Amino acid sequence: MLVFTADHIAKTFNRRKIFAEISFSLEKSDSLAITGRNGSGKSTLLKILANVLSPTKGEIEMKIDGKIVKPVDFFTHLGLVSPYxxxxxxxxxxxxxxxxxxxxxxxxxxxxxxxxxxxxxxxxxxxxxxxxxxxxxxxxxxxxxxxxxxPPILLLDEPTSNLDAEGISTVYQIMEEQKKAGILIVATNDSEDIKKCEQAIDLNLQSNGGSKK
Ligand SMILES: Nc1ncnc2c1ncn2[C@@H]1O[C@H](COP(=O)(O)OP(=O)(O)O)[C@@H](O)[C@H]1O
Ligand SMILES: [Mg+2]
Missing domain, CATH: 1.10.8 (Helicase, Ruva Protein; domain 3)
Known part of the structure; x- marks a missing residue:
């Protein structure tokens, strides 16, 4: 059993609010697209989910077979692919x-x-x-x-930008396999990437509960 939950996550940089009230709960086979204009905080949110950055408010919880995983150990169960x-x-x-x-x-x-x-x-x-x-x-x-x-949880930051058709098809294959094996979270504005995910959160809307599309 795998459960990954974000509870009222907010991030502020130098008193500038990037986003607030981000909540979702995902289980095995769930997939989530995080969308929003450039600078809306997609990459920041992925880093928070991976425990690379701390949220200003809120909690992230990872549970595997009923056991809570400490944030410092998230990296053993999670992979983040980022351009950086x-x-x-x-x-x-x-x-x-x-x-x-x-x-x-x-x-x-x-x-x-x-x-x-x-x-x-x-x-x-x-x-x-x-x-x-x-x-x-x-x-x-x-x-x-x-x-x-x-990793049971895979986070992808703009996975298909800069890739040719062959690279994109490799990425889509990886996404499909991840959806069967665990949880997939993708930060993207590409409509094809978004279609591959069951749920979406739009950071432009600031507050969203992982609405079904
Ligand atoms: N370490 C940081 N310190 C201050 N501001 C930051 C930092 N990282 C990102 N930002 C700002 O936070 C906002 C969101 O950035 P980012 O998460 O990269 O957005 P996106 O991935 O949606 O384009 C931007 O305005 C960016 O300049
Ligand atoms: Mg980004």
Missing amino acids: LQLYDEFTGWENLDIFMKVRGINASDECLGELLKRVNLWERKNDYVRTYSSGMKQRLKYAFALIHK
């Missing part, structure tokens, strides 16, 4: 994954890394330096990071 994730240009794609695992304390076999690189279509380029990768390839490598530990 840091890659190391002077290392290969394979080495970047290896470094990321060691930092996170994840044990995955070479076979598992290989599977991931194949899944995001980077197997052929795994031994090339990341500085030689296109922006789409870098974004696909970030997916491999997020999927390394098969």
Whole structure:
């Protein structure tokens, strides 16, 4: 049993209110789109959900099999793919994954890394330096990071921007698999991305309860 709940989340930066009254409750197989104009706080909300940032008000609760997960441990059950994730240009794609695992304390076999690189279509380029990768390839490598530990909760920030048709189809496949295996939350204004989610919250409206579309 997996439950991920946001209870009256608000965020203020330097006394400027970004959003308030964000509440939702998601379970396995639920999917949520977070929409809103540039600067409405989509990326900020994802960071709060991942416990990378603290909310000004409100609580996030993650419950797995009836047990409450402490926010400091959220990262072991959650993957965040964001355009701001840091890659190391002077290392290969394979080495970047290896470094990321060691930092996170994840044990995955070479076979598992290989599977991931194949899944995001980077197997052929795994031994090339990341500085030689296109922006789409870098974004696909970030997916491999997020999927390394098969997180029950997957958060995607503008997942299809900067991707070509092949990259978008890889992302949609990952989204479909996530919807079967766990919870999917996507920050986006792309109408195709939004259609893939069952629920939506519009940050332009400030207050919203995860309304059904
Ligand atoms: N660390 C920060 N300090 C101050 N203001 C910030 C910080 N991060 C984001 N903001 C501001 O919060 C607002 C929401 O930003 P963001 O979450 O990136 O929006 P979106 O992802 O919807 O474009 C913007 O006005 C942005 O300038
Ligand atoms: Mg953003």
